Amino acid sequence: MRVLVTGGAGYIGSHIVHELRRNGVHTVILDDLSLGHAESVEGFDLVRGDIGNRDLVRETIISQRIDVLIHMAARSQVGESVRDPGVYYDHNVRRSLELLEGMREAGCKRMVFSSSAAVYGEPKTVPILEEHPALPTNPYGATKLCFEEALGWYRQAYGFGFISLRYFNAAGAVPEDRLGEDHDPETHLIPLVLQTALGRRERLVIHGTDYPTPDGSCIRDYIHVVDLARAHVQAAKRLSAGSPGAIYNLGTGTGTSVKEVIAVARTVTGREIPTQEGPRRAGDPAVLVAASSRTQAGFDWTPRIPLRKIIESAWDWHSRNPDGYGGL
Ligand SMILES: NC(=O)c1ccc[n+]([C@@H]2O[C@H](COP(=O)([O-])OP(=O)(O)OC[C@H]3O[C@@H](n4cnc5c(N)ncnc54)[C@H](O)[C@@H]3O)[C@@H](O)[C@H]2O)c1
Incomplete structure (x- = not known):
């Protein structure tokens, strides 16, 4: 399995790439370092660039013979998304769609997506099941849901396999x-x-x-980043083995x-x-x-x-x- 991790130099992404390496998985990072830290991924294969650069995405997937993408790159602050929704639709939807198109052009159709508990909005029942209605109350959650929906349509039309992981509160360190x-x-x-x-x-x-x-x-619900990272390795393996995927919560x-x-x-x-x-x-x-x-x-x-x-x-x-x- 060969994996491309967008946002791999970010907080959760850097823990995931280390976990992939521990599992012997060939791992490449695509990150523009707008929010991430190159120091956290020293020794990894880092392509510095934007997920919205479709040509770069396509060429990277082809040259690195990538089977599965783990898509973490995003803007992810709820308050900022309320003040400036345009930035959130730009990164989490528009540029992310360019990424999907780059994948399609390269013939790579498997993605693990970093979604969020923010898609549920104000919960009516707790603990929250994946079937709970998704009614986000801020642009951050709305953009995550919008991209999940796009993945659903890409599965139906183009045969994409995707696993969407709705994280609760990631925390901890290594x-x-x-x-x-x-x-x-x-x-x-x-x-x-x-x-x-x-x-x-x-x-x-x-x-x-x-x-x-x-x-x-x-x-x-606080979940350690390593527990979260282990679930990503499993998800990528499932997709690589041909699973069509589904939506899962990631909490404790x-x-x-x-x-x-x-x-x-x-x-x-x-x-x-x-x-x-x-x-x-x-x-x-x-x-x-x-x-x-x-x-x-x-x-x-x-x-x-x-x-x-x-x-x-x-x-x-x-x-x-x-x-x-x-x-x-
Ligand atoms: N931290 C949490 O508790 C939490 C909870 C739910 C969901 N998530 C999701 O998990 C993912 C990672 O969260 P994090 O806390 O590690 O965030 P982070 O900000 O630490 O990492 C994001 C990474 O993406 C990169 N990036 C952003 N926009 C980019 C672009 N257009 N092109 C290329 N690279 C770009 C940044 O440079 C950074 O390295 C996000 O998608 C976030 O929405 C996080």
Whole structure:
């Protein structure tokens, strides 16, 4: 199997390419480094370019004899997508369609796609099954859903095989591989908590403490990036073996509140972590937890890494790299 990973120099992508290499898979990265870090993929075959460059996509697939694409490259901040939806439709739909066309021209028809729990919108039932209605409440989720739908039509018309993985909250790090989370700006809870523990932020704002949850803060499903990466290797193998694919959630099935995350982080770091209560953020559902039974059965996969270990691995990386990759 030969795999091309778009966005492979990003947070999740870099963990996936290392996991593919551990599994002996020939791996090439296509990334424009607009948000990613070349340091995280040193020694990998990196094609620096845009997914919207159809000619580059076609030539790369042909010259590298690629069988399967893992499509991670995207814009992925909910708040930014509300302020500037055009950028999200441009990257997550328009350029991603150029990528699909480049694949079609090259005769490569298998894709693992990074989708998101954001496609569900405000859940009516929790844990969320894949059959739950997809009614996104922001442009980020809408663009992910739009591309999933395009993949469905490409399957019907052109015989594409695709596996869409709807991630819940990816977190954690692999400090042994010098891999961690470094977004700019950072919007994810665990790095924000740990940057506060390091004194890089004065305090952590808890957005909403009046949700209908036991402690009033939002509940999310945190999955370690390595568990996530293992599922991608399985998905790529399935497609390579001829599976037509399907849509799967990628979460653990366990919900943890913001306040619980902070409490675990305090015990892991031994630091105080000052907090401040703030208002709810528009469009933030109270609870997002995956039903993971379809994924576990479909991939013969179970998430192995519990929340405490997720936070320990992230703390290890952040405390060694307080300036992120810029400090390496
Ligand atoms: N982090 C999460 O918890 C989470 C949750 C749900 C879904 N996702 C999805 O997973 C994927 C990866 O997320 P991440 O947190 O690793 O993001 P990231 O921003 O760290 O990585 C994205 C990578 O894509 C590259 N890229 C962006 N636009 C590009 C373009 N037009 N051409 C080429 N390269 C481009 C960036 O340089 C970067 O390396 C995204 O598709 C995101 O929507 C992430």
